[in-house]
Amino acid sequence: MVDHGWPLRFGLFLPPEAGAPLVEIAQEADRYGLDLIGIQDQPYLHDHVDMLAVMGTVLAVTRRVRVFPAVACLPLRPPAALAKTMAGLDVLSGGRVELGLGAGGSPDGIASYGGPRLRTGEAREALAEAVQIIRMLWSGQHGLDHDRGQYRLEGAVPGPVPAHPIGIWLGVSGPRSLEVAGRIADGWVGTTRFVPPHRLAAALRRLDEAALQAERHPAELRRIYQLHGRIDESGSRGFLYGPVEQWVEEMSMLALGYGIDSFLYAGDPDRLGTFALEIVPAVRERVARERAASARGRRPVLQ
Incomplete structure (x- = not known):
């Protein structure tokens, strides 16, 4: 694996639990200077507020942080409607929206809300088809048709065009x-x-090999990684279960050794300040130092 040199980004993974202080957590992430908020999308869960409602609210009460579904449940989010919503949110927020998209991880939950129960191969094909449709609808072209696969367009007139080129990140x-x-x-x-x-x-490796086969450079792809763990000063109990120093070391290893460029904290929201104010700057400093050393011809060494 290689470090592709992308500027590092740090953010928060936010399950939209109805009883959680979602607005306050999002505003805290924004005040701390985090770059991203990824909102979980499992609309069939009874205790989850709808992801799109949370996205709109979070964008309205924050000023700089980018917000995206982590990841949108495609079988319950038809691509044409999803493209329209994401473009609208991007325009209204001044270009602070990205799109995380997934094939759907719970067939029973999807079926309970009227979505299709697809086999694995069908879901994968639908995901690829949805990416194509969404990009068509963001292109600004009019009279769009699509008549194969899972979805249909018949003379669709898209709009608005997103305020910036929205990235489509597949989960x-x-x-x-x-x-x-x-x-x-x-x-x-x-x-x-x-x-x-x-x-x-x-x-x-599989991601990179597929990019090369498609005549793309692997460095074109952002790599976003949700970090489920616990900041625990009492000692280490495994990967990302331990003190601040352990988090700094292991996240730096993910950036320098695996090319991860964006990190979403998925731990206890009460420790978000520790993550943002202690771990994030230490990881930035360490990765910058090792990249500079590598540029001078020395291999980065993690201690």
């Missing part, structure tokens, strides 16, 4: 889905739960 973990992401996506969203560190190298 996938299976080998063939990673190949789809490598071929067509602007980025990949992974999580330590589904792609833990011991599987990360193989996943990123």
Whole structure:
């Protein structure tokens, strides 16, 4: 694996639980200077506020942080309607929206809300098709038709055009889905739960190989990683379960050794300040130092 040199970004993974102080947490992330807020999308959960409602609210009460679905449940978010909503939110927020998109991780939950129960291959094909449709609708062209696969367009007139080129980041973990992401996506969203560190190298290798086969440079893809763990000063209990120094070391390793460029904190919101004010600047400083050393011809050495 290689460090592709992207500027590092840090953010928050936000499950939209109805009982949580979502507005206050989002505003705190914005005040701390975090770059991203990724909002979970599982609309079939009874205790979750709808992701799109949370996105609109968060964008309205923050000033600089970028907001995206982490990741949108495609079977319950038809691509044409999703493209319209994301473009509108981007315009209204002054260009602070990105799009994380997934094939849907709970067939039973999706079916309970009237969505299709797709086989794995069908879901993967629908995801690739949705990326194509969304990009068509963001292009500003009129009279768009699409008459194959899972979705249809018949003379669609899109608009508004997004305020900036919205990235489409695919949240996938299976080998063939990673190949789809490598071929067509602007980025990949992974999580330590589904792609833990011991599987990360193989996943990123498949992503990079698919990009090369599609005549793309792997560095074109952003790599976003959700960090499920606990900041715990009492000692280490495994990857990202330990003190600040351990988080700094392990996140620096993810950036320099695996090319992860964007990190979403998915731990206890009460420790968000520790993450943003202690861990983030230390990781930035360490990665900058090691990149500078590497540019001078020395291999980065993690201590």
